[in-house]
Amino acid sequence: MHSKVIIVGSGPAGHTAAIYSARANLEPVLFEGMMAGGVAPGGQLTTTTEVENFPGFPEGITGSELTDKLREQSTRFGTKIETETITKVDLSSRPFKLWREDAEDQEPDTCDALIVATGATAKRLHIKGEEEYWQRGMSACAVCDGAAPLFRNKPLVVIGGGDSACEEATFLTKYASHVYIAVRRDVFRASNIMAKRAANHPKITVLWSTHVTEAKGNGKVLTHVELTDAKTGAKKDLEVSGLFYAIGHTPNTAFLSGQLETDETGYLLVQPGTSKTNVRGVFAAGDVQDKHYRQAITAAGSGCMAALDAEKYLEELEAEAQESGSKL
Structure with a gap:
């Protein structure tokens, strides 16, 4: 043809x-x-x-x-x-x-x-629980979805360590009660200015050497994520209403x-x-x-x-x- x-x-x-x-x-x-x-x-x-x-x-x-x-x-x-x-x-x-x-x-x-x-x-990590809670608390675009009612005035977590992660976390502070950045290493890959802006923001907490290994919820929406310490392997739950991938x-x-x-x-x-x-x-x-x-x-x-x-x-x-x- x-x-x-x-x-x-x-x-x-x-x-x-x-x-x-x-x-x-x-x-x-x-x-x-x-x-x-x-x-x-x-x-x-x-x-x-x-x-x-x-x-x-x-x-x-x-x-x-x-x-x-x-x-x-x-x-x-x-x-x-x-x-x-x-x-x-x-x-x-x-x-x-x-x-x-x-x-x-x-x-x-x-x-x-x-x-x-x-x-x-x-890019997504396809962690446990992702299939169940994708679009129900999980996203790969903070600018697209961050203002949704589901995320307003709620704690959120961003996965990534580059400029995108820092930028999206900073953007989400406009709507979230608090934003966590889960960084798998103990340093950012982001540029100095972006890293400092995120690290010094009063509504952002950086979780160094941390992997998000599971998305958990109530069957309808995301309510928690499981965190795994990259150095010790210790696990703990973090209460969040949104997870955003910012890994490219x-x-x-x-x-x-x-x-x-x-x-x-x-x-x-x-x-x-x-x-x-x-x-x-x-x-x-x-x-x-x-x-x-x-x-x-x-x-x-x-x-x-x-x-x-x-x-x-x-x-x-x-x-x-x-x-x-x-x-x-």
Whole structure:
């Protein structure tokens, strides 16, 4: 199957790119993935319960509901959605080639422009009790979930020792009664300024050489976590109403096999102020190229950019084809 535009990814970035591309009559095809990276179609947004900071929803909306609305809007304008995962691509020549999961020995799908919006997956420890209390007191995004009623004026714990952990713990002090940072070593990995800011905050207690080894609750929500001393192995319970992972994200770029330039942590690099990657005709949007903001609204904005960049690129291709006397 050949398409003018193929979008890989189904979060706010992918669907916004699809909406803009479809309204420009580019007839986009969007591969939403089937549990790609262990996450349902819609990406990290589907792991968030209440979304209160996406414009246009003054009463808030759940992550899954917002994902459903984005999907409905994409299909309304003519986007063709494939509930399959792309596992291999060839970007060495045009048209670009993409292979579906379990179909790598078959003819690939092809496209003139490719938008990569596969996001980044939050790292989790998968401790005992996590499956039961995920989204019921456990999260990987303090900015997304920290203001939820479940966490207000309650003690919370953040796991991590880098800048993200210190930043998220400091952010949570706006809402929590107290915030603990569980650091597996006896020093922060964070920069000096971030570490000092967290360590000196009156509402933050740093738990050095500490592993969180179990999430406990009342069957409905998280109420405690089990702490294990990294040096002695001693265990104790800590009463908290929320646990936040701040141990990093993994950009979902393995299927690209290194064909696009990335930074040292694997995030796709784009030309400043654009969605353009180092391969002409390939564009990146959302968290797969954004390790700083990682918000649904910023992802949506970059999806718009990618669609507009792709549209302009296709116009350039058509003009070049006409000049050379051939047809695109």
